Amino acid sequence: MSKTNISRRNVLRVGVATGVGFSMTTAYATETMKSVTPPQTSGPFYPIVAQSDKDADLTLFGNSTTLALGEIITVEGKVLGDDGKPIADAVVDIWQANAAGRYAHETDPNPAPLDANFQGWAILKTDADGRYRFKTVRPGAYPAAKGWDRPPHIHFKVSRRGYHEITTQMYFENEPLNDVDRLLNALTNKEQSTLIAKRDGSSGSFSFDIVLAVV
Numbered sequence: 001m002s003k004t005n006i007s008r009r010n011v012l013r014v015g016v017a018t019g020v021g022f023s024m025t026t027a028y029a030t031e032t033m034k035s036v037t038p039p040q041t042s043g044p045f046y047p048i049v050a051q052s053d054k055d056a057d058l059t060l061f062g063n064s065t066t067l068a069l070g071e072i073i074t075v076e077g078k079v080l081g082d083d084g085k086p087i088a089d090a091v092v093d094i095w096q097a098n099a100a101g102r103y104a105h106e107t108d109p110n111p112a113p114l115d116a117n118f119q120g121w122a123i124l125k126t127d128a129d130g131r132y133r134f135k136t137v138r139p140g141a142y143p144a145a146k147g148w149d150r151p152p153h154i155h156f157k158v159s160r161r162g163y164h165e166i167t168t169q170m171y172f173e174n175e176p177l178n179d180v181d182r183l184l185n186a187l188t189n190k191e192q193s194t195l196i197a198k199r200d201g202s203s204g205s206f207s208f209d210i211v212l213a214v215v
């Protein structure tokens with residue numbers, strides 16, 4: 001359940017230096033409270049088979065030097081507390097379908113092909129500034145039920161001692177299936193916008209920040 005967002009009022013103090021004929025204005029901007037990232041289901045395809053390679057490059061798997069199929073992208077962002085402070089050493093656990101929309105999971109019924117060179121799963125840690133970054137391929141859409149194709153998305157589970165764990169999904173801007181997805185559209189427009197990653201104009205990376213509630 002999302003914690004109610006409370007915006008702290010910025011504090012503006014006006015100091016008047018007496019006797020010297022000028023005034024001095026000092027603004028103290030307190031840290032801004034942030035809305036907690038909306039939770040979403042982890043779905044049925046969280047990896048169940050152990051794998052040793054869970055690093056930040058999902059386009060190369062194990063000892064293979066063959067790239068995964070699909071459009072290579074970078075996703076990066078910050079993990080923050082709802083107090084606005086970055087969270088260092090947060091665990092960012094991600095998993096996704098390959099470019100054809102298939103999970104490397106024994107219960108995925110999608111007949112789309114597996115990609116033996118796609119890592120599909122990574123567990124990362126944020127740096128001292130709360131940042132994470134990984135390279136992957138843009139996941140494909142896949143059928144979830146009759147009349148319902150899931151838009152491309154990446155699953156995230158983010159945790160750190162002292163914060164409430166979040167499981168959610170990241171979507172991509174300009175994907176027509178976003179507009180009709182049953183999970184995404186169960187959220188308010190504002191909540192949806194926090195889960196839809198936008199491509200950064202200069203770096204080309206998709207940007208996705210995650211906000212956890214302080215315990």
Ligand SMILES: [Fe+2]
Binds near residue numbers: 153155
């Ligand atoms: Fe999924």
